[in-house]
Structures are given as structure tokens and as C-alpha cells.
Amino acid sequence: MKIIKSAYLFFASTLVCLFFAFPASAQQKYELNSDWFCANINEVKVGGAELSKPDFPVNQWMKATVPGTILTTLLDNKKVPDPFYGMNNELIKDIYHTGNAYYTYWFVKSFNQVAKGDEQIWLQFRGVNYKTEIYLNGKKVNAQVHEGMHLRQQYNITSLLAANGNNRLAVLVYPPDFPGNPNGGQGGDGTIAKGLTTQYTAGWDWIQPIRDRNTGIWDKVTIEKTKVVNLQNPHIVTLVPGKRSVDGLQQPAIIKASAELINTSFKPVTGTLLMTMAGKTSQIKVVLPANKNTEIQLPQLLLQNPKLWWPNGYGEQNLYPVKLQFITSTVSDEENLNVGVRQIETTFNTHTQSMETTINGQKIFIKGGNWIISDAMLRFSPERYDAEIRFHRDMNLNLIRIWGGAITERPEFYEACDKYGLLVFQDFWFSGDANGRWYDPLKKEDQWIRRKYPDNHQLVLTAAADQIKMIRNHASLAFWCGGNEITPPDDILLPLRDEILPKLDGTRTFIDFSNSDAMSVNTFGGNGDGPYGIQNPRTFWTNRTFPFNSEIGSVGVGDYESLKRFIPAANLIAPQYQGKVDSVWQYHKYIGYDQYIKPYGDVKNVQDFAQKAQLVNYNQYRALMEGFSAHMWDWYTGSIIWKTQNPWTALRGQMYDYYLDVNAALYGLKSGSEPLHIMLNPADSMITVVNNHFVSKRNLMVKAVAYDMAGKAHFLDQIFYEINPTTVKKCFSIKGAIEKLKQKDGLFIQLSLLDEKEQVLSENFYWLEDEDGTYRGLQRMDKTTLSIQPKVISKNKLEVKLTAPSNQPVAFFTRIALIDRQTNKRILPTFYSDNYVSIMPGTSKILSIDCNNVDLNNCEIEVYGWNVDRVSKAIF
Structure with missing residues (x-):
């Protein structure tokens, strides 16, 4: 669906009309997205009436990025260093220390437009942070200062247009009134939440403060006739x-x-x-x-x-x-x-004690990821949205939750979710941290005061109605939520839940807050979500947690190529087990891998650390989703991982990095989330199959083969099974065989699920530690050499066939990448059918690669793995 107009009509005079609304698309509609200029308010000696006259000179002003924030404009003009690299962010002045005037800017734009006959011309702003004064051709457009980041604007400017069509628009943008002290707290000192803006910009445990607090004309400006x-x-x-x-x-x-x-x-x-x-x-x-x-x-x-x-x-x-x-x-x-023609409903599953979702009458097991925002500096694009949502589709997820400390996601985000089939759980703009759920000495005001944030409750209700109308037609929108880990105050919650949503939507479940008992009864203590941090893979199978977990997960360090993009060479120092962590790693919110890296051997250098981290990533997220799926409809009705992406260069909670380069977590999660999936219970070695489809699967062959470190195969068993719809089937245990074969070097296990035609429907590959809980066998593995055969399928698609020799070990944990031949850099984003794969001796695996607008003549395929040396292969 295209952009939708919002609803509220207010006649400021007989000449100018203000609406909180936009059309989804319209006749003769275009964006004002180039040739903007800006200047700091302290540098401008005249007012908006003078600035908006077409002959006022602004050619000496700074070129402005619109849509964009002031920080983006400063970065694009090389006035500040890249805040996402190293500790550059510390070199940029923070609004809390400079005062708001430092980030208060005038924006001007000239455009050509006349009204013919009975035409009406509308000026539309889809998002400005935080307050706005607007002038056109010497006249004030908005009678009152516009307030609120999450609130669109529309003005009938027909009578204000110049007769000759040469028009000048001047917009004064003020930052949030209360930017907050970025003192290291979740949302800084909390006062950022006094206004209707992005709370994360004062800093969180996964991001450093955004210095301008996202001030600017951050979303589209359009003219419609x-x-x-x-x-x-x-x-x-x-x-x-x-x-x-x-x-x-x-x-x-x-x-x-x-x-x-x-x-x-x-x-x-x-x-x-x-x-x-x-x-x-x-x-x-x-x-x-x-x-x-x-x-x-x-x-x-x-x-x-x-x-x-x-x-x-x-x-x-x-x-x-x-x-x-x-x-x-x-x-x-x-x-x-x-x-999209569909009907979404929820019921309460009394067995699991959690919310259960049905689509078109069929129950859906929720496999989700938490989403913050595409880019912390609000540099959005349809192409980036499409790539990120496609990654979530490729991970076999079916839901994305929009966390409450950010924004109502943009229509282009929802268009991508409609396209790829990701349901959306949309929070409104509250968080337990800034809005007072917990005592916090870092907060400026106590819980009783913070519980009443933001200051203007009527503004929240007006903005909520506006944003509901903006996105309500999207098939992917599934749930509304009052806030992250806390409800809004009652004079917001009750009108929103009982009046506004029933009137303006009425088709979706509203959840008071993200971990409420209405979604998931909390009989385990704590906050109703988590655990966070790395878990032993067995715990996901054996330790029962919240029946619809809104946040669970943690790690996500990328590989060495990813780390080099934002960590200076001098700081590329691998964290050691229980040792000191480099300051840049700490600044980018590193979570320790510690004892989970150590079983793979002492870390030699940062490359070695990054490679071993990928083994942990893969195992962690595969086990997480497998453990939840194994208890589908018994313990759980769903799970939402915290989190699947990062809006800046953080070192935690991501399946791909800020630059859209994948890490092994994506493929571990892709495996564990398969709709029809074969898996091994690490606690009791029971082979289990989960079927999420609505039909039975008959005559399925369940097959298990072990491989030792030398590559010798040991057949374990194969049995036919039938699996009912949306159920879990325990098949047979291979515990005895594992104990017999594992001995001192560990073991590989390959599981396969085949149909009657012997076509593989699901495949899974595990590496098991030795009797001491370490991976000595992996550390002593001999090298193997792969045959690499690229084949172009179409302009942007190719296949790569990897073949392992029959007389060598398993080609373990092999990474492929599409690289530019001249720069030797990876092509980003690139979409792989699978990655971090293992190829059995004497077998082949074909991986497909998809990329956009890339000349494959200038590309090569790079392949390397745990025991596979790095090589590059020309495509042509």
C-alpha cells in the first residue's frame, strides 16, 4: 500500500487548512526531496516571512538532506565524523550540553507550482522532529507551532502559491524540548520521554546517544494536487x-x-x-x-x-x-x-497460558524478531527496508515486533512486510525504562513522575489516531501494543484501547504492554521476558520460560570483515576469556562470549575470535528456535528474539550488521525456524520433527548419519514416519550411538528428512563436543579442499556448487561471499540460500546467490571455512 493520508481537519482560516493526514498515493503527487538548504538559527538574522520570499538569497547556506536529520546533513557536508565508526560519536557535540539552539535549524526549498481552475494544492509533511513553524511566500502556513515527531501534517496552500509559480518554502525545526542527559541510563536520565519523540536517542544498552536526538525533517515532504x-x-x-x-x-x-x-x-x-x-x-x-x-x-x-x-x-x-x-x-x-485478503484473530490458549494467533482460521506458531529502527539517524529507503525484511523472511520468521522506544514504522516498511509475509507487532511510544516501571538512580525524576510521561497526553492520542490511519490497511499489521514493558497512563491507555482503536481499526488485537499476562502469563518471576545473554543450547529444550516470550536472545558479533568496517585497526583486539575488552568494543556494547568461545580453543587473534563467535552464533539461535518449536502448543505459542537487527554498529543482538552483511546467526536461525524441520534434542539425543504446515506429511524418511573428524561416515538409522499438521513428532533416540562414537574427539551428526522421491525436505548438521565438553577434535582437524563451480542463472542470480573430496574430512562451517574483483570488498546486501555450511566427503552442495544491480563480470566468489583455506573463484 502507498502512503495514506491521515484524518484530522482544522481550518486555521478560510485560506489555510491543516489535516493530520496524507493520501496513499494520488494524482500528480511528488516529493520535495532535493535542493534544500539550511542554516542554524543563530546564523539567521531574519524571520520566516522574509526567508520564504523567493528572492531571499540562500545559495551560501549549507545543502540540506531532506528527508533527514540535522546530524545527517552535517555528516553529508563533512562537518562531523561518522558517528558509527570507532568512537567518533564522542567528537560530536551533544544537544544536552550545547543547548537546543545548537540543533535548531531553518530549512528552505524553492519549487515551481501553480493551481489551475479548481485545483487544490496540498503541502504534506510525513514526519518532523520535534516542533515546526512553516512559511510560504512570505506568509505563515501553520497558525500554531506544530508539535510531535509521530504526527503528520497537511496544509491546503492553494491561496498562498505565487501567481508565476515560483514558490519559496521556509521551515523552522526545533529539537525536542527535553533532550535529556545522556548519562548512560536506558533513555539517559529519562526526560527524553517528556515529549513525543524517539527515546533511544538519549542512549540505551545497545546504542550510544544520537547527538541531535533525531531533530530534522526526517520523513517525506510532498506536494499533491x-x-x-x-x-x-x-x-x-x-x-x-x-x-x-x-x-x-x-x-x-x-x-x-x-x-x-x-x-x-x-x-x-x-x-x-x-x-x-x-x-x-x-x-x-x-x-x-x-x-x-x-x-x-x-x-x-x-x-x-x-x-x-x-x-x-x-x-x-x-x-x-x-x-x-x-x-x-x-x-x-x-x-x-x-x-492482502486475510483475517487475523487471537484466542487465549489455556494450556500454555498465552495468546494464540490464527490467520484465516488456522493457528500460527509465532517465530519473531524484535526490531528497533532501520537506521538510528533515520536514513530510510525502500531498498534498505526491502533488504532487511527479506533477511527476516529468509530466516523463516513470520513476525517482527516494533519496539516502543522508537517510531511507528513507515509505510515502506509495511509494504516490504506485506510482500514477504512478516506479521507486525507495533508498539506505541512508551518504555518501562524511561516511563517509570523500575526504580533507576540514573533517572532525573522518580517513578511517580515518569509514570505520567509524556507531558502532553492529548498529543499522544491525536498522534496515535493519525498513525493508526497511516498503516491500518496493511495485511502485515497484526497487533497493536500500548508500550514496551509498561502501559501508557490510563488517560491514554483507556481512550486508545476502548475508543480510538475500535473506531479507527477494530480488526486487530490490542495488548496493553509487551509482556503483559494477556499475551503471556508470567508464572516465572522477573519481567516476563528474557533470558538475555548466551545460554547453553540445552537450556532452550529443557528450561521452560514465558509461554509467548516477547524478548529472548542476545549476541551477534559479526565476522572479521564486518568488524573492520567500524572498528579502527588499532582496536581490533580480540576479547579474551574473562579478560579486558578494548574500549571501542565496549563503546559498541559488546556482550562477552567468554566461556562459550573457550571450548573451541584459545583465541589467537581477532580473526580467530570472530570465526569462533560465528560457531556460537549459529548454535545459539538454532537451538533457541528449535527448543521453542519442540514445545509448540505445549509450553509455547510463540517467541520473539531480542533482537534481529541493529540500527547502528553495535556488537550484540543482530543476524546481519548495520551494513547489511550477514553473520552465522542468520543461518542458524534460518535452520531452526524451518516450517518443516528435523532436529536433535541436545539434552537426550532424541531426533524430532516439527511440522508447521496445515496438512499431514506422509511417508517421510528420517535419517541419521554420524561423521568422525577424519570424515568417515557411520550410519545410525533411518525410519519412515507420518507427521500431523502443526505438530511435533518425537522419532527415535541416537544417544547410545553418540556416546559410543563421540569418545575423545567429538562427532558430527547429519540429519535428513526425505520424501518418497528421496528429495531432501530438511537437513540439519550438528557438531558435538568431546567427553570433556570441549572441541579438541575440531581443533585438530585436517584441511580439506573444495571444488568451486559458479554458474550464472540470470542477471543478478547465480549458483555455486561446492564439492568435497571423498578422501578428506568434512569441509566444516564454510562461508561464501560475493566480492568485488577490484576492491576485494563484499557486495552488500547479498542474499544466500544458505551459508556457513558443511559439506560431507564425496558430496556436493549447491548454494544460490541473489544480488541487485551488480555486474557479475566484476565479481568473484570467496570461499573459506574452519578447515578450508580462503580462496577466490572468478565467475566468468
Whole structure:
């Protein structure tokens, strides 16, 4: 779905109208995204009326990045160093110490636009942080200063346009009133939460402070042309009654639709609201009162044999183009959306004591990741969103939770989630840390005062209504949540839950806060989430935790190539077991791997550390999701990993780094989250199969083979099984064989799940420690040499066939990368069907590689592994 207009109509005068709304897309709509200039308020001696005159000279001003923050503009103009590299962030002045004027800026933009006939011209801001004054051609546009980061603006500027079309826009942007002391607390001293802005910018345990607190015109500025009636806030509801199958003929779905129609004229307007979907139409003729915003409900549309939208791993993500138009003698305005036909419901599972989700009548086991924000400096793009959500799809996840200390995610994020089948759990803007759940000596004010944050409660309700309308038509949006680990104050919570959401959405479950008992009954003590930090893989199978865990997980150090991108060479010092950690590593929030690295041998250098960290990453996240899946519907209805991405160069909680380079955690999680998956219980050596599909799987061969460190195969067993829908099947134990073979050097175990045609449906490969709990055998493994055969499939796709000799050991934990031949740097992002793979002696594995807008003639394939020397292979 395209950008949606929001809803609130306020006539500041007969000339200028303010709406908290935007269209999803519209006739003749364009962005003002280039040729902006800016200057600090202290450097400007005139006001907005003078600045917004077309002849006022600004060519000596600094070029501004819009959309973008002031820090982004300063970085783009080389006024500050890259705050994500090393400890450069310490070299940038913090707003708490400089005062707000240091980051208060004027932005100016010239553009050409006239209004012809009955055209109405609208100026739209999708996000400004934090307060805004707007001038156009010498006149004030907004009668009152706009406040609030999470609140859009729209103004009818028709009467303010210059007759010759040469227009000058001037925007004064103020930072948050309370930027907070970045004193090392979660959200600094907490006062950042007194306003409606991003709490993480004062610092958290996974990020250093963002010095300008995200001040700026951070989201799109657009101009739209309509006729007399402006169509905004379309609302599409899809009802899919009954329990549906993924394939075959479907019973009809019901489509409900409405839209707001703003009559900008001083007389009633007669016209027709028309919706077109799948070749069918729904329409209604209406008379719109003068100078009013009227919501119109269309007659229901019955969609025959609908192509349904399913979450990732359960079915296709079908989307229908939908067009809404208001027509008089001509089309006055129109909106275009992409709609997924699906119905999301929740029930309370009394056995697990947690929330259970159904899509189109089928229960879905939630495998999710926590998301902060795509970029901590708000440098968003559809391409980056698409890549990040694709990574989550590739990890076989089906949900992303948007953490409450950041933003309501952008429509482009939701478009990617619609495309790839990721359900979204959207928090509103509260956190237990800044908003007073816990006592914290680092906070400036006590819990009783912080519990009432933010100061302007009505602003929160206005912004919530606006953001609901912005994203409510997306198929991927599944849940609303009041806040991260705490509810909003009651005079926000109750109107939001009981009035605003039922009126403006009404189709999704609202959860008061992220770890409430309504989602997951907390009978274990603590906060209702975690544990955090590295766990012994056995604990995920044996230790029961919260039945729908909203946050669990920790590590995510990238490999050596990743570390080099943001850690200076002098600081590339490997952390030692229980030893000192370099200051740059600490600054980037390193979590110790300590005893989990040590079994692989003493760390030789940072390259060795990074490689061994990948072994820990892979095992950690595979075991996490396997342990939860093994207890599906018995202990658990879902789990959400903390966290799957980082908005800056942190050293924790990520499956790929800030630069979109993957680490082994992604592929461990990809394996453990497979919809149909074979796995080994590390506690009792029971082979188990989980089937998330809605149909039984018959005549499945479960096969187990062991390999010793020399590469010799030891057949263990193979048995046929049948597995029911959405169930877990315990097959057979190989404990005795493991104990017999493991001895002093450890052991490899390869599990395979095959169909009747002997096609592999799932494969899993484990490395087992020796009897002392170490990996001495791995440390003594002989080298092996792989044959590498690239094959181009299409312009941006290729396959790589890796073949291991029959007379050498397993090619263990092998990494492939697509690199630029001239620079020897990795092509980012690149999407691999699998990575960090192991190839058995005498066998081959084919990996597919997908990249965008890359000339493969200039690329090579790099391959290296635990016992495989680094080599590069030309593609052509």
C-alpha cells in the first residue's frame, strides 16, 4: 500500500487548512526531496516571512538532506565524523550540553507550482522532529507551532502559491524540548520521554546517544494536487470467515471500505465514491457538505474465490490492487492501495497460558524478531527496508515486533512486510525504562513522575489516531501494543484501547504492554521476558520460560570483515576469556562470549575470535528456535528474539550488521525456524520433527548419519514416519550411538528428512563436543579442499556448487561471499540460500546467490571455512 493520508481537519482560516493526514498515493503527487538548504538559527538574522520570499538569497547556506536529520546533513557536508565508526560519536557535540539552539535549524526549498481552475494544492509533511513553524511566500502556513515527531501534517496552500509559480518554502525545526542527559541510563536520565519523540536517542544498552536526538525533517515532504474534493484515509477491512486451506477453491471473502472526503469549497458537492478491486466495483452517490470532512462507508463487496494472504512459511502473500476514486464530472481525487485478503484473530490458549494467533482460521506458531529502527539517524529507503525484511523472511520468521522506544514504522516498511509475509507487532511510544516501571538512580525524576510521561497526553492520542490511519490497511499489521514493558497512563491507555482503536481499526488485537499476562502469563518471576545473554543450547529444550516470550536472545558479533568496517585497526583486539575488552568494543556494547568461545580453543587473534563467535552464533539461535518449536502448543505459542537487527554498529543482538552483511546467526536461525524441520534434542539425543504446515506429511524418511573428524561416515538409522499438521513428532533416540562414537574427539551428526522421491525436505548438521565438553577434535582437524563451480542463472542470480573430496574430512562451517574483483570488498546486501555450511566427503552442495544491480563480470566468489583455506573463484 502507498502512503495514506491521515484524518484530522482544522481550518486555521478560510485560506489555510491543516489535516493530520496524507493520501496513499494520488494524482500528480511528488516529493520535495532535493535542493534544500539550511542554516542554524543563530546564523539567521531574519524571520520566516522574509526567508520564504523567493528572492531571499540562500545559495551560501549549507545543502540540506531532506528527508533527514540535522546530524545527517552535517555528516553529508563533512562537518562531523561518522558517528558509527570507532568512537567518533564522542567528537560530536551533544544537544544536552550545547543547548537546543545548537540543533535548531531553518530549512528552505524553492519549487515551481501553480493551481489551475479548481485545483487544490496540498503541502504534506510525513514526519518532523520535534516542533515546526512553516512559511510560504512570505506568509505563515501553520497558525500554531506544530508539535510531535509521530504526527503528520497537511496544509491546503492553494491561496498562498505565487501567481508565476515560483514558490519559496521556509521551515523552522526545533529539537525536542527535553533532550535529556545522556548519562548512560536506558533513555539517559529519562526526560527524553517528556515529549513525543524517539527515546533511544538519549542512549540505551545497545546504542550510544544520537547527538541531535533525531531533530530534522526526517520523513517525506510532498506536494499533491487534487480537485475540489480530497479523498483521504481509505480504510479497507477484509473478512475471511471460517477455517481456510492454503490451496484450492475458496469461499467468498467480504470487503468493507470507507474513506474520508474533504469538500474544500463553500457549497455542497455531489459525486460518487467508487472502489475497484479484482475487476469488481462498489460505489455510492453522496452529497458532501461545504467545508467539511465526511466519512463515507461503501457497500460491502463480495470477493469470490479470493487469493488469500498468508504469513511467511504458511502460504503465498497475494495482494490485490485497490483503487478508490471520488468522481464528480471528473475524478477529483483517487487513492491506490495493495490489499492482502486475510483475517487475523487471537484466542487465549489455556494450556500454555498465552495468546494464540490464527490467520484465516488456522493457528500460527509465532517465530519473531524484535526490531528497533532501520537506521538510528533515520536514513530510510525502500531498498534498505526491502533488504532487511527479506533477511527476516529468509530466516523463516513470520513476525517482527516494533519496539516502543522508537517510531511507528513507515509505510515502506509495511509494504516490504506485506510482500514477504512478516506479521507486525507495533508498539506505541512508551518504555518501562524511561516511563517509570523500575526504580533507576540514573533517572532525573522518580517513578511517580515518569509514570505520567509524556507531558502532553492529548498529543499522544491525536498522534496515535493519525498513525493508526497511516498503516491500518496493511495485511502485515497484526497487533497493536500500548508500550514496551509498561502501559501508557490510563488517560491514554483507556481512550486508545476502548475508543480510538475500535473506531479507527477494530480488526486487530490490542495488548496493553509487551509482556503483559494477556499475551503471556508470567508464572516465572522477573519481567516476563528474557533470558538475555548466551545460554547453553540445552537450556532452550529443557528450561521452560514465558509461554509467548516477547524478548529472548542476545549476541551477534559479526565476522572479521564486518568488524573492520567500524572498528579502527588499532582496536581490533580480540576479547579474551574473562579478560579486558578494548574500549571501542565496549563503546559498541559488546556482550562477552567468554566461556562459550573457550571450548573451541584459545583465541589467537581477532580473526580467530570472530570465526569462533560465528560457531556460537549459529548454535545459539538454532537451538533457541528449535527448543521453542519442540514445545509448540505445549509450553509455547510463540517467541520473539531480542533482537534481529541493529540500527547502528553495535556488537550484540543482530543476524546481519548495520551494513547489511550477514553473520552465522542468520543461518542458524534460518535452520531452526524451518516450517518443516528435523532436529536433535541436545539434552537426550532424541531426533524430532516439527511440522508447521496445515496438512499431514506422509511417508517421510528420517535419517541419521554420524561423521568422525577424519570424515568417515557411520550410519545410525533411518525410519519412515507420518507427521500431523502443526505438530511435533518425537522419532527415535541416537544417544547410545553418540556416546559410543563421540569418545575423545567429538562427532558430527547429519540429519535428513526425505520424501518418497528421496528429495531432501530438511537437513540439519550438528557438531558435538568431546567427553570433556570441549572441541579438541575440531581443533585438530585436517584441511580439506573444495571444488568451486559458479554458474550464472540470470542477471543478478547465480549458483555455486561446492564439492568435497571423498578422501578428506568434512569441509566444516564454510562461508561464501560475493566480492568485488577490484576492491576485494563484499557486495552488500547479498542474499544466500544458505551459508556457513558443511559439506560431507564425496558430496556436493549447491548454494544460490541473489544480488541487485551488480555486474557479475566484476565479481568473484570467496570461499573459506574452519578447515578450508580462503580462496577466490572468478565467475566468468
